[in-house]
Amino acid sequence: xxxxxxxxxxxxxxxxxxxxxxxxxxxxxxxxxxxxxxxxxxxxxxxxxxxxxxxxxxxxxxxxxxxxxxxxxxxxxxxxxxxxxxxxxxxxxxxxxxxxxxxxxxxxxxxxxx
Amino acid sequence: xxxxxxxxxxxxxxxxxxxxxxxxxxxxxxxxxxxxxxxxxxxxxxxxxxxxxxxxxxxxxxxxxxxxxxxxxxxxxxxxxxxxxxxxxxxxxxxxxxxxxxxxxxxxxxxxxxxxxxx
Numbered sequence: 001x002x003x004x005x006x007x008x009x010x011x012x013x014x015x016x017x018x019x020x021x022x023x024x025x026x027x028x029x030x031x032x033x034x035x036x037x038x039x040x041x042x043x044x045x046x047x048x049x050x051x052x053x054x055x056x057x058x059x060x061x062x063x064x065x066x067x068x069x070x071x072x073x074x075x076x077x078x079x080x081x082x083x084x085x086x087x088x089x090x091x092x093x094x095x096x097x098x099x100x101x102x103x104x105x106x107x108x109x110x111x112x113x114x
Numbered sequence: 115x116x117x118x119x120x121x122x123x124x125x126x127x128x129x130x131x132x133x134x135x136x137x138x139x140x141x142x143x144x145x146x147x148x149x150x151x152x153x154x155x156x157x158x159x160x161x162x163x164x165x166x167x168x169x170x171x172x173x174x175x176x177x178x179x180x181x182x183x184x185x186x187x188x189x190x191x192x193x194x195x196x197x198x199x200x201x202x203x204x205x206x207x208x209x210x211x212x213x214x215x216x217x218x219x220x221x222x223x224x225x226x227x228x229x230x231x232x233x
Contacts, residue, residue: 004156034221043204043224044157087157102222104149104157 003027004090004105012111017078021108023088024070032091033064033071038107039084047073047086078112085109117141120205120225127195128233135190135228137205145210146188147222148180151202163188164210195232202227
């Protein structure tokens with residue numbers, strides 16, 4: 001089983017739609033979770049952190065479900081500019097200093113259409 | 115403009131060539147990373163340097179050799195690569211905790227990448 005798994009998509013949605021992605025992780029001791037965004041032929045950039053209590057940033061809501069080992073990203077009122085690949089990122093909990101680097105999912109591609 | 119710059123942006127090399135990728139960060143971070151991104155695959159962590167010490171080497175073939183002369187610069191030396199090594203190589207930096215290691219807040223700052231093609 002992959003450490004971090006995402007549906008590659010693409011998710012094709014009309015402008016104004018609400019869309020949600022899930023990401024599952026295999027290591028139950030995982031410590032921290034994030035969503036990154038990567039535009040076509042660009043580098044990934046941090047979109048938002050995912051807190052245990054859930055968090056919201058404008059049209060974006062991120063949630064964590066530790067029992068089922070998944071995180072989610074909800075985008076409301078989709079804009080054309082939201083078209084990108086969304087990468088799920090996990091930091092494992094480990095006392096080994098070398099293993100606290102980020103683990104990326106392969107990404108979910110979103111295409112918002114006019 | 116990104117605080118992490120990578121050169122060259124594009125590189126084409128033969129299997130017998132020796133080349134290097136360079137990364138420089140201007141953010142005052144103390145950890146630097148090399149990731150490989152191939153089509154339809156997740157970002158693969160290759161190397162982590164924290165406080166200029168290599169803290170992770172993810173079973174990368176020896177034809178890839180990293181070098182971190184100081185906290186602002188990171189190199190990836192390439193030698194006798196294979197066509198399957200063609201990919202986007204991304205450098206990133208972050209600020210670690212005072213205890214060192216590779217722990218961080220989760221925010222990596224990436225360079226724009228070096229797209230490598232091995233013929």
